[in-house]
Amino acid sequence: MSAAPSKMLATLNVNGRDVTLAFLPHATLLEVLREELRLTGTKHGCELGQCGACTVLVDGAPVLSCLTLAAETIDRPITSVEGIAVADALHPVQRAFLDLGAAQCGYCTPGFIVAAVHLLERTTSPSEAEIREALAGHLCRCTGYTKIVEAVALAGQRMRATAHG
Amino acid sequence: MLRLPAFEFRPVRSVEDAAALLSEYGSDALPVAGGTDLYANMKLGLFTPRVVVGLRSITELRRMHFDPAHGLRLGALCSLDSIARDPAVLLHYPALATAAAMVGTPEIRSMGTIGGNLCLETRCTYYNQSADWRKALGYCLKRDGDLCRVALHSQIGKAINASDTAPVMQAYDARISLVGPHGARVVAARDFFSNDGAHATVRQSDEILAEIVLPPPPRGARSSYRKLRLRNAFDFPLLGVAVAVATNEAGACTQARVLLGAVGSAPIEVEGAGALLLGSHFAAATLADAAEEVFRAGKPLENANASLLYRKRMLRVLAQRALEDVAAPLR
Numbered sequence: 001m002s003a004a005p006s007k008m009l010a011t012l013n014v015n016g017r018d019v020t021l022a023f024l025p026h027a028t029l030l031e032v033l034r035e036e037l038r039l040t041g042t043k044h045g046c047e048l049g050q051c052g053a054c055t056v057l058v059d060g061a062p063v064l065s066c067l068t069l070a071a072e073t074i075d076r077p078i079t080s081v082e083g084i085a086v087a088d089a090l091h092p093v094q095r096a097f098l099d100l101g102a103a104q105c106g107y108c109t110p111g112f113i114v115a116a117v118h119l120l121e122r123t124t125s126p127s128e129a130e131i132r133e134a135l136a137g138h139l140c141r142c143t144g145y146t147k148i149v150e151a152v153a154l155a156g157q158r159m160r161a162t163a164h165g
Numbered sequence: 166m167l168r169l170p171a172f173e174f175r176p177v178r179s180v181e182d183a184a185a186l187l188s189e190y191g192s193d194a195l196p197v198a199g200g201t202d203l204y205a206n207m208k209l210g211l212f213t214p215r216v217v218v219g220l221r222s223i224t225e226l227r228r229m230h231f232d233p234a235h236g237l238r239l240g241a242l243c244s245l246d247s248i249a250r251d252p253a254v255l256l257h258y259p260a261l262a263t264a265a266a267m268v269g270t271p272e273i274r275s276m277g278t279i280g281g282n283l284c285l286e287t288r289c290t291y292y293n294q295s296a297d298w299r300k301a302l303g304y305c306l307k308r309d310g311d312l313c314r315v316a317l318h319s320q321i322g323k324a325i326n327a328s329d330t331a332p333v334m335q336a337y338d339a340r341i342s343l344v345g346p347h348g349a350r351v352v353a354a355r356d357f358f359s360n361d362g363a364h365a366t367v368r369q370s371d372e373i374l375a376e377i378v379l380p381p382p383p384r385g386a387r388s389s390y391r392k393l394r395l396r397n398a399f400d401f402p403l404l405g406v407a408v409a410v411a412t413n414e415a416g417a418c419t420q421a422r423v424l425l426g427a428v429g430s431a432p433i434e435v436e437g438a439g440a441l442l443l444g445s446h447f448a449a450a451t452l453a454d455a456a457e458e459v460f461r462a463g464k465p466l467e468n469a470n471a472s473l474l475y476r477k478r479m480l481r482v483l484a485q486r487a488l489e490d491v492a493a494p495l496r
Contacts, residue, residue, distance in 0.1 A: 005171050025174040026217075028204075031166070047167040048205045049273060050399075061275045066167075067204045068276070071174050072219060115271070136398040137270025 010074050014039070015083030023070050030054045030065035033080055041081040041110050045139070052138035055111040056080045062118050064137075081110035084117055092155040092162075093117050102151035104142035112138050116152045124156040124163070167208045176219035180226065180344045180373050183218050188346040188371040190216045196373060198242055199277040201269065202285055210296035211286075211308055226280070226375060231257065237379040241280025245330075246271070248279055258337060258379060260388035260407055264329040267392050270399045280374040283331055283341070283357070287324035287365045287430055288401060289315060289468055307363060315468045322362035323466050325427050327401040331358055332424035332432035333390050336409040339379045345372040358431035365430075383420060385412030389490035391483045392426075395470060402427040403471045406459070406483045410442060410491050418442045423455065423484065428465045428476075435462045438484070447492035452485065459484035 007022040014037060023032045030047075033039045033056070045053030047066045054065040057079040084091045090098070093116045103109045112135060119126055119134035126134070131152045132145075140148065177183045187194050194216040197203050206212050220226070226240040231253035239248065248254055249266035268274055268282055291305045291314040304310030307322040315323035334341075335354040342351045352367065359367050368374060388409040394400035405426030411419045421442035425433045438455040445451040460481035467473040 005173060024171070026169045026172050028169065031168070044166060048208060049201050049269075052270065052272065055272055062272045063276050064201070064272050067200050069174060069200070069204075069219075072176070072200075072221060132398075134271055137272045 008071065010071070012070065012073060012078060013076070014078045015080060016077075025069070025071050027070050028066055029056065029058075029063075029068045029070045029073055029078070032070040033065060033078075039080050039082050043107055043110055045107070045111075050139070051108070052111040052115065053108050055114045055138070057114060057118060060118070060121075062115050079114070081113055084113060091117060092158045093120065093152065096151040096155035096158065097148070100147050100151045100154060102143065102147040108138060108140045108142075112140070112148055116155065119152065120156050120159060124159040126152070126156060128153070169204060169207050170210070170213050172214055173216045174219060175216055176222055178222050178224075180223055180375050183220055183223065183373050184344055184346045184371055186216070186218045187373070192370055194218055194370075196220055198281045199244070199273075201273045201277045202281060206286055206293075209294065210299075211292070220373065229254075233381055235378075236381040239279055239377045239379070241283075241374045241376060242278050244275055245269075245277045245279060245282060246274040249274065257382045257386070258388065260333045260336065260390040260409060261330065261379070264333045264390040264392075264405070264407070267390070267402075268329050279330060279377060282328050283334065283377070284366055284368060284374055285326070285328040285331070287322075287362055288327045289322070289324040290470065291315065292322075292324060313362075315466060322430075323468060324362045324430055325466055325468050326358060326365060326429065326431050327427050328365075328432075329390070329392060329402055329405055329426065332405050332407040332426035333388075334377065334379075335432050335434065336388065336407040336422045336424045337379045338422070339377050341374060342376045342378070343368055343372040344375045345369060349375070355434070360429065360431040362430040383411035385416075385419075386410070387412070387491040389487045391487040391490070393476070393479050393483055401469075403469050403476055404428065404465065404479055404483055406480070406487045407432075408484075408487045408491050416446055418445050418447065423459060423487075425459070425463050425480070427469065428463055428480075430466070433463065435459050437462055442488075447488075452488040452492055455488055456481050456485040 011020045043053040045051035049064050049067045056065045059076045195214040196218045198220045226242040228240040231237045245265040255262045292307045306313040313319045313322045339354040341357050391406045392402045393404040407424040410421045421439040423435045423438040438458040441455045463480040465476045
C-alpha cells in the first residue's frame, strides 16, 4: 500500500481571478471547481466525457472538466458558467435561453451556455448546422434541443444588432 | 461521483524526459495527452497506474507542417480539431480531415490529440463498462478475468480498434515515429496496430508516439473516409471505411488501398478490393465489384452496439459510398 498522495498548492485563474488553493494531483477540474471553489454551476453528469454537462472554457476552448486534471490548468485562464455574465448583466446567450424557455430541468444548461458562448465568439451568424455541430457534445434529456438551437441563433442575432447599433 | 483512482502526476517538457520516466516506472506508469480516452478508462477501473506522465507541455510535439516534397509531418500532440480545420490537410489529405472531424464531439476534438487517437485503447462491450458491471459478470480476459466474452474459446481478447484515424493513416501509408529511452524508431502504420486485442499498438510501455509522417500525395491522389455510427452527433464507429487512390494522366488507377476500421482489433486492409481498382477507370461496375469484395472479405467482430448482420451488410454500402467519393471527380 503506497502512501496517500498529498495535496499540491497551486494558483488557478478562474473567471478572471487568481485563486491559490490546495488540491490532489489526480483531482479533476470539475471536482476542484465544485468542491474546493464551490462553483457549482458546472454540473457533473456522466463524468466520462459523454454528456457535456461539465464543459468549461480553458484557454478559451471548450473542455470537459470531468476529464481534465486541475493540475493541467495551472497558468491557463478558466471560464466556468459563473464567469459568462458580465457583472449583473446576463450574457446574450443566457438572456436568449431565458426568453425562449430553452431549459426545463436546467441541469445541462451550463454546458450548453458555455459551448454556445464559444461558438458565438467565433461567429455571431452561425448556420443552424453550425449551431447543432457546436452543441453536438451536449445531451439534454428534457427539451429536445429545438428551443436551445433557436436561443443560440437569437443570441447571435442580438449580438450582431448590438455590434451594429 | 466517478473519481479518478489516486496517482502521482508528472508533467514533462520533453520527449526524452517522458521516455525516461516511463522507463523508470515501467508498467506502473502511463503517458497521457488529451486524457479523453485514458481518464474515462481509469474512472472505470480499467487502468490504475501509480504514475501518470503528462505530455501536453512538450511544445515541439504540437507542430504541423506540410510541404509538397516531404509530405505532412504531424506532431503527436496536434489536436484533432486543429487537424480537421487545417487547410493543407483538407486539400491534400481529405480523408484524414474527415476522420479527425468525426471523432467524438467539439470538446473531445479540442482536447484529444492525433497521437492519442492512434493509440486509442481497443474497445469491447464487455470491457468498457463500470467496475461493478464487470465484477457482476465475472470480468474478462482483457482485464482481471481469464476468458474473452466475445469468443469464449479464444486465447486472445477480441476487442475492436475504434480509432477513426487509424485506418486512414494506413490508407495513406503513414510512418509513425516512437521515441524510447534508447532512441527513436520508425514504424509503418500497417505494422503499428496490434491485432491481439490486448494491446492496441506495438508501442512499448516506455515509448512515446512522437510524430506521424504522411508521404506527399501521389499524382491524381483522391481519398475518402466513411463512418457508420448510431448517432451522427457523437459516437465511436460501428464501421469505418478509408479509401486512398492515385491515378495516371489517362485517369487510370495506379495505386489503391481500402482499409476497414472498427471491424477487427486492428485496421483491416482489403487487398482484393484495391487489386480490383488497379488499372481501372473507376467504372460503376468496378466500384460495385470492389464494394462486393469488401462485403465478402470484411468480417466484423460481434462486439459493437449494433447487430453483426447489420454491420456486415453496411460494409458494402459504406465501401460503395467511399469508392464513389474517390471516383466522382475522376470519371
